[in-house]
Amino acid sequence: MNTSLINTEILPFKATAFHNGEFPELTEASLKGKWSVVFFYPADFTFVCPTELGDLADHYAEFQKLGVQIYAVSTDTHFAHMAWHDSSETIKRIRFPMVGDPTGRICRNFGVMIEEAGLAERGTFVIDPTGRIQIIEINAGGIGRDAAELLRKVKAAQYVAEHPGEVCPAKWREGAKTLVPSPDLVGKI
Secondary structure, X not given: OOOOOOOOEOOOOEEEEEEOOEOOEEEHHHHOOOEEEEEEOOOOOOOHHHHHXXXXXXXXXXXXXXXXXXXXXXXXXXXXXXXXXXXXXXXXXXXXXXXXXXXXXXXXXXXXXXXXXXXXXXXXXXXXXXXXXXXXXEEOOOOOOOHXXXXXXXXXXXXXXXXXXXXXXXOOOOOOOOEOOOHXXXXXX
């Protein structure tokens, strides 16, 4: 039986990342106190992964304006992340931490470990400042994700968190009308 991680608190972990030429140590506490996106991908030096990470790099300033930190995670080491960063023009644009998870602990904590391959699924997790998971998206290996759509979802999650009692309908965009659930709406939408 699969249990949803929505609204659950992130589990403890300890990892080393490659970030701006350094190797910072990160834990679950690193993700608390701000909005975070944990962006799992299968492996460095591959095909779909650099297109996704490049897309995130292109939108990173927009995420930062919202107070959101992105953490890219694969089962590669922080040394492999550095080598990929130094050898790829696409990956060189990344300004967010690339987390090494060679033991797979973080992948297992989030339920995205492909055990027989030792790799992560394409999993995206949006975490609120309390450390609770608010959005989960998992794609099959051949299907890349869209940073602009992720940005829209993060804005919706932040809006709902800041406006208790309101919800964002399908295709909601910043500034658009929201809904206030009530018996008056039943059967009228």
